[in-house]
Amino acid sequence: MTDPNWGLRESYSFDKYAIHEIRRAPSTGLYRIRGWGAKRQLPTFDDLVFLGASVSRYPLEGYREACDTSVVLGTRYAKKPIKLKIPITIAGMSFGSLSAQAKEALGRGASEVGTSTTTGDGGMTQEERGHSTQLVYQYLPSRYGMNPADLRQADAIEIVVGQGAKPGGGGVLLGQKITERVAEMRTLPEGIDQRSACRHPDWTGPDDLTIKILELREITNWEKPIYIKCGAARPYYDTMLAVKSGADVVVLDGMQGGTAATQGCYIEHVGIPTLAAVRESVRALKEIDMHRKVQLVVGGGIRSGADVAKALAMGADAVSIGTAALIALGDNDPHYEDDYRAIGSAAGYYEDFQAGNDPAGITTQDPDLAKRLDPVKAGHRLANYLRVLTLEVQTLARANGKSDVHNLEPEDLAALTVEAAAMAGVPLAGTDWIPGRGY
Amino acid sequence: MAGGSNVTVLDLERESLRAVNRRLQTVGAGAGPFRVSNPRGAHALACGLTAGIEVEIEGHTGYYCAGMNEAARVTVKGNAGVGVAENMMSGEVWVTGDASQSAAATAHGGLLVVEGNTAARCGISLKGGDIVVKGNVGHMSMFLAQAGNLVVLGDAGESLGDSIYEARIYVRGKVASLGADCIEKDMGEAHRADLAALLERAGCVDADVGAFRRYGSARALYHFKSENLDSY
Numbered sequence: 307m308t309d310p311n312w313g314l315r316e317s318y319s320f321d322k323y324a325i326h327e328i329r330r331a332p333s334t335g336l337y338r339i340r341g342w343g344a345k346r347q348l349p350t351f352d353d354l355v356f357l358g359a360s361v362s363r364y365p366l367e368g369y370r371e372a373c374d375t376s377v378v379l380g381t382r383y384a385k386k387p388i389k390l391k392i393p394i395t396i397a398g399m400s401f402g403s404l405s406a407q408a409k410e411a412l413g414r415g416a417s418e419v420g421t422s423t424t425t426g427d428g429g430m431t432q433e434e435r436g437h438s439t440q441l442v443y444q445y446l447p448s449r450y451g452m453n454p455a456d457l458r459q460a461d462a463i464e465i466v467v468g469q470g471a472k473p474g475g476g477g478v479l480l481g482q483k484i485t486e487r488v489a490e491m492r493t494l495p496e497g498i499d500q501r502s503a504c505r506h507p508d509w510t511g512p513d514d515l516t517i518k519i520l521e522l523r524e525i526t527n528w529e530k531p532i533y534i535k536c537g538a539a540r541p542y543y544d545t546m547l548a549v550k551s552g553a554d555v556v557v558l559d560g561m562q563g564g565t566a567a568t569q570g571c572y573i574e575h576v577g578i579p580t581l582a583a584v585r586e587s588v589r590a591l592k593e594i595d596m597h598r599k600v601q602l603v604v605g606g607g608i609r610s611g612a613d614v615a616k617a618l619a620m621g622a623d624a625v626s627i628g629t630a631a632l633i634a635l636g637d638n639d640p641h642y643e644d645d646y647r648a649i650g651s652a653a654g655y656y657e658d659f660q661a662g663n664d665p666a667g668i669t670t671q672d673p674d675l676a677k678r679l680d681p682v683k684a685g686h687r688l689a690n691y692l693r694v695l696t697l698e699v700q701t702l703a704r705a706n707g708k709s710d711v712h713n714l715e716p717e718d719l720a721a722l723t724v725e726a727a728a729m730a731g732v733p734l735a736g737t738d739w740i741p742g743r744g745y
Numbered sequence: 746m747a748g749g750s751n752v753t754v755l756d757l758e759r760e761s762l763r764a765v766n767r768r769l770q771t772v773g774a775g776a777g778p779f780r781v782s783n784p785r786g787a788h789a790l791a792c793g794l795t796a797g798i799e800v801e802i803e804g805h806t807g808y809y810c811a812g813m814n815e816a817a818r819v820t821v822k823g824n825a826g827v828g829v830a831e832n833m834m835s836g837e838v839w840v841t842g843d844a845s846q847s848a849a850a851t852a853h854g855g856l857l858v859v860e861g862n863t864a865a866r867c868g869i870s871l872k873g874g875d876i877v878v879k880g881n882v883g884h885m886s887m888f889l890a891q892a893g894n895l896v897v898l899g900d901a902g903e904s905l906g907d908s909i910y911e912a913r914i915y916v917r918g919k920v921a922s923l924g925a926d927c928i929e930k931d932m933g934e935a936h937r938a939d940l941a942a943l944l945e946r947a948g949c950v951d952a953d954v955g956a957f958r959r960y961g962s963a964r965a966l967y968h969f970k971s972e973n974l975d976s977y
């Protein structure tokens with residue numbers, strides 16, 4: 307018997323998701339706003355492999371020979387640089403987009419393994435300050451909740467120019483998440499759809515930014531490292547200008563980077579992949595002899611120790627993680643499958659961070675849902691996840707004969723696709739061909 | 746400031762910006778008064794002050810003068826560059842000349858008085874501070890302003906109060922145009938009283954409250970609707 311479905315051909319251009327979106331638009335009249343990051347297939351670190359050791363290079367013994375993972379951020383100007391035990395930091399995620407419990411859990415997890423966490427749009431909460439041994443304070447265009455006392459309480463300051471999910475885009479926090487506490491911290495009426503500006507209110511280009519950095523240093527006695535966070539737009543130029551403006555650290559976020567709420571078209575179509583961005587940023591730093599002097603923190607789609615190791619091999623000093631950290635806390639947990647189904651989603655697919663109805667209690671301001679997350683247990687889960695990433699990075703570093711994870715280098719890598727070879731600037735596996743570098 | 750012998754003079758020709766700021770940032774309330782001489786457009790001057798001290802700057806200043814001010818009373822005897830009193834929390838900043846763009850940007854509290862004019866985006870993203878400008882203000886003033894007051898004795902440039910939230914604007918002169926979602930509103934008794942108090946604090950004793958018009962948010966853009974497309 308013939309299967310009748312064999313004759314049904316799904317259009318490659320108009321696939322089910324495309325048809326769904328076209329059908330959704332006329333019914334709502336609004337573009338889709340969602341959380342998570344880019345969901346389509348992109349070139350990633352998976353397109354690179356480590357070469358490992360053999361006759362030409364010898365490896366280090368996995369469990370016996372030491373492999374250093376520590377890193378210091380902010381050595382250029384700051385009197386008090388940030389010292390991390392592992393090269394993996396927690397990215398800035400706002401209180402407002404996340405519950406207070408989730409922020410506390412992030413602080414607990416990061417502190418347990420000796421790394422930093424970061425505030426976000428909407429200001430600093432005491433939950434996260436209290437539970438984070440090293441806290442980076444974001445200085446954003448909206449300046450919601452920005453105050454000099456918190457600036458002085460922070461261990462580093464991150465000037466947010468953009469993030470990978472939406473380089474050049476401002477923020478939105480939809481009304482359902484603007485509870486009394488969030489509204490008060492942001493000086494806004496409760497329940498309105500709140501916009502965060504896309505440009506800073508008192509500086510525009512790199513010359514102004516230089517003076518802004520001077521002001522921030524003057525106010526904090528030149529103690530704190532100043533990071534500049536950019537979405538991956540034109541990373542070669544953006545990195546150079548960030549360094550010229552006086553950054554101690556450049557934070558570069560590729561297009562896969564997560565978000566709390568952004569237009570779907572922005573998430574999927576603006577910015578370049580992390581893989582391509584790192585190479586450009588490192589090239590800029592090397593050209594101006596600032597590689598390792600200004601540290602580079604790379605984010606956007608980091609999931610595993612292999613991703614971390616590859617980012618480091620390409621020249622990053624550390625990475626930052628957002629989505630993966632939320633998953634480690636319990637986001638998209640199959641335990642809540644029924645609840646996900648009830649809101650039209652499924653564990654593993656949930657992306658409506660903007661909606662405030664997160665069954666896992668992480669991206670919500672609903673007190674009953676937020677209670678589902680135990681900050682102590684979730685924090686410990688995050689710490690364990692960070693330990694696993696660190697062990698994986700060490701394993702890969704030793705496999706390439708490195709006693710410090712920062713000794714990993716592009717020469718340890720090969721690309722599996724021509725695209726990745728061109729973007730990462732490493733040879734296509736089995737050849738010594740790097741597209742664009744002649745032959 | 747009285748010119749008495751108790752004035753401490755900090756000379757930027759002889760001392761570094763760091764030294765002058767550090768001194769002003771670490772003294773206790775009641776110290777001074779201080780006079781800063783030879784500012785010559787220095788940036789980030791007298792920023793991050795936290796004590797209720799009096800500081801008079803003898804000349805023009807650069808960007809972010811008195812930025813993030815708390816409690817102090819800072820007077821600029823001249824013009825101020827971009828972002829004077831940005832993110833002020835409390836205290837008072839007076840500019841005897843003109844102020845550049847983004848004056849009192851994001852200020853959460855305190856009072857900025859500009860005797861002359863300000864350039865564009867005066868009071869941008871204001872979060873509770875008060876501003877009195879005796880001359881005119883440039884375009885896009887009070888863009889995205891959330892709370893606080895702007896009083897303009899002269900005229901306002903284009904797109905005044907664009908995307909404004911709950912902040913209030915009082916203008917005595919002409920308004921070139923109103924920005925998205927900003928409308929003229931009634932002057933109630935409470936508004937008159939607020940305005941009179943602000944004028945008094947700014948030393949505008951002769952200004953007639955009745956000559957001002959009030960502007961604020963129509964609150965039509967508080968929720969996203971595609972029907973609002975024409976407004977943006």
Ligand SMILES: Cc1cc2nc3c(=O)[nH]c(=O)nc-3n(C[C@H](O)[C@H](O)[C@H](O)COP(=O)(O)O)c2cc1C
Pocket residue numbers: 341342343397398399400403404425426427444466468469470535559562563564565566605606607608626627628629630659669
């Ligand atoms: C829920 C959520 C909230 C976020 N909030 C902010 C924010 O307030 N400021 C910011 O710079 N980035 C924000 N981001 C982006 C992260 O800082 C980071 O750039 C991104 O998550 C990294 O990519 P990854 O999620 O793939 O690890 C947010 C991301 C998420 C998932």
